Amino acid sequence: MFIKQLYTKCLAECAYYIESKGESVIIDPLRDIDVYLELARERNTTIKYIFETHFHADFVSGHLDLARETGAEIVFGPTSTADFDFYQAKDREEFILGGLVIRALHTPGHSLESTCYLLLDDNHRPHAVFTGDTLFVGDVGRPDISANTELNTSDLAGLLYDSLHKKIMSLPDSVIVFPGHGAGSLCGKNLSDETASTIGTQRRNNYALLQPDKESFVDAVLENLLPPPKYFYKNVRINRSRYEKLDLVLSKELNPLSVDQFKNEMQNGAFIIDTRSNKLFCEEYIPGTINIGHDGFFAVWVGTLVEDLNTPIVLITDEGKEEETIIRLARVGYENVRGYLLGGVEIWKQKGGSVDSLPSVCAPKFKLRNDSYPVIDVRNSVEFDDSLMDNITNIPLAEIEQRVNELGKETSYLLCKSGYLSTVAGSILQKMGYSNFINVTGGVDALEENS
Numbered sequence: 001m002f003i004k005q006l007y008t009k010c011l012a013e014c015a016y017y018i019e020s021k022g023e024s025v026i027i028d029p030l031r032d033i034d035v036y037l038e039l040a041r042e043r044n045t046t047i048k049y050i051f052e053t054h055f056h057a058d059f060v061s062g063h064l065d066l067a068r069e070t071g072a073e074i075v076f077g078p079t080s081t082a083d084f085d086f087y088q089a090k091d092r093e094e095f096i097l098g099g100l101v102i103r104a105l106h107t108p109g110h111s112l113e114s115t116c117y118l119l120l121d122d123n124h125r126p127h128a129v130f131t132g133d134t135l136f137v138g139d140v141g142r143p144d145i146s147a148n149t150e151l152n153t154s155d156l157a158g159l160l161y162d163s164l165h166k167k168i169m170s171l172p173d174s175v176i177v178f179p180g181h182g183a184g185s186l187c188g189k190n191l192s193d194e195t196a197s198t199i200g201t202q203r204r205n206n207y208a209l210l211q212p213d214k215e216s217f218v219d220a221v222l223e224n225l226l227p228p229p230k231y232f233y234k235n236v237r238i239n240r241s242r243y244e245k246l247d248l249v250l251s252k253e254l255n256p257l258s259v260d261q262f263k264n265e266m267q268n269g270a271f272i273i274d275t276r277s278n279k280l281f282c283e284e285y286i287p288g289t290i291n292i293g294h295d296g297f298f299a300v301w302v303g304t305l306v307e308d309l310n311t312p313i314v315l316i317t318d319e320g321k322e323e324e325t326i327i328r329l330a331r332v333g334y335e336n337v338r339g340y341l342l343g344g345v346e347i348w349k350q351k352g353g354s355v356d357s358l359p360s361v362c363a364p365k366f367k368l369r370n371d372s373y374p375v376i377d378v379r380n381s382v383e384f385d386d387s388l389m390d391n392i393t394n395i396p397l398a399e400i401e402q403r404v405n406e407l408g409k410e411t412s413y414l415l416c417k418s419g420y421l422s423t424v425a426g427s428i429l430q431k432m433g434y435s436n437f438i439n440v441t442g443g444v445d446a447l448e449e450n451s
Helices: 034-042 063-070 153-168 199-205 214-222 231-240 246-253 259-267 278-283 298-305 322-331 344-350 363-367 420-431 443-449
Strands: 002-008 013-020 023-027 046-051 073-076 094-097 100-106 115-120 126-132 176-179 271-274 313-316 337-341 360-362 375-377 392-394 412-415 437-441
Touching: 002 034, 013 034, 013 094, 013 100, 013 176, 023 094, 034 046, 034 063, 046 063, 046 094, 063 073, 100 153, 153 214, 176 199, 231 298, 246 322, 246 337, 259 313, 259 337, 259 344, 278 420, 278 437, 298 322, 298 420, 313 322, 322 337, 337 344, 360 363, 363 437, 363 443, 412 420, 420 437, 437 443
Parallel strands: 023 046, 046 073, 126 176, 271 313, 313 337, 360 437, 375 392, 375 412, 412 437
Antiparallel strands: 002 013, 013 023, 094 100, 100 115, 115 126
C-alpha cells in the first residue's frame, strides 16, 4: 500500500494517489495532470480509476484529460449526471485495487452526489477515508454551494449531518481522514492548517461534530458563512460537461505581447492582472492594472473579483511565470487570456510608458503615526477583529468596489493580515480614480512582529 497526498497551496486542494500491486487510483485530480502521470511512471503503475468525490465548485477537475491519457475509468457517486461517460458508483460498492479494496460511501450534504471513499487494508479493515468536501480537519463542507433548486441550505445541512453520523463517524477512531482541502479554501469556514487527521481526533475536536443534535449542527454549520464566489456555480457546470484540453488552452493563450499590442488590449477593455509580489507592485506598476500576486491564493481571488469567466485577461508576470499563471487561471475556468506583456514593467518603461506607485507605509512607521486617519480592514468579516485599534472598519476586499463611498473623502489606511489583500484593494481603488488611502505593508502580521 502506498498513499501520497498531492497538495496545491494556491487552491488549498488535496488530490490523492493510492497504489497497490502495480495498480493506482487518483482521487480529485486537478486539471494539470502531469504530476499524476509522472508519479505513475516513476512507480511503474497503471492508473485504473479516477475517483471524484463530487462535482467541484472551486476548481476544474482533471478527470477528462486523465481518462484520455490513461484509459482509466472515471467514477462519481450515486445521483451524479454528466455530459460524458463515467461509472456511477452505488452506495457501499467496492472497487478492487491490487490487494486493496476501496468502498464508495454516498454522503450527500455538501452536494447531493458527494461520496467519500473508504480504503480497506489487505485484511479488509478500514484504514483511511478520503472525505472530499464532506469532512475537513476542523470543519465540514458548506451546504450552500450546490446549485440544487429543490433543497434549501438547511435541508442540505441536515443531509450532511445524517451522512457524517451514519457513514463517517461510525468508523473506528484510528481511521485516517484525508480531506479535499486545507486552510484557505472557501469550501468551509474553519479549516485547519493540517491536511490529515483521524476519525477519533475529529470526533473530539471538530466543532460541527460536537453539536448535540441535528438542529444544533445545522445552526452551527450555517452560521457566519461568507457568500461563495460566483465562479463556484460555473465550475460545477464545467465539471459536469466536456471542456477543452489544457494543452490546447496553453497553445492559444501563451502569447507574448509587444507594448503596442498590450496597449491595444487595454484600450479594448481587457482586465490586466499584475501577478508580481505586492512589494514590487507598490513600488511601481502600470496604471490601470490590478495586483493579484502569485504568492497568495491567486486563482481564488481572480475568481472572486472577475465575475465573468469569459472576461479577456492580459497578464504581467515575473519572467518564467507566464505558463504557470495561465494554468492557475485554467484550473478555475478562466480561458480567455489574451497573452502577457513580454518584458513586463521594464519594457513598458523603456518604451516610454508611465508608471505609478501605491501610497504605502511600513508597519513600524504606521505604529508611530500621529494622525487619526481611519483604518479600513479588507479581510473577510470572520477574520476581522475590531479590537485591534481604534477607528477601524471592515470592508471586505470582495465588496470594496460596491462600498467605495464608505471610504469617505479623508485619507484612510488599508490593512489586512499580510499586506496581500490590502495591496489588491489599493490597486482597485487607484484604477477607480481614488488616491486617498495608504497601504500598510506587511499587515497585521508585521504589526505583531514589531509589537
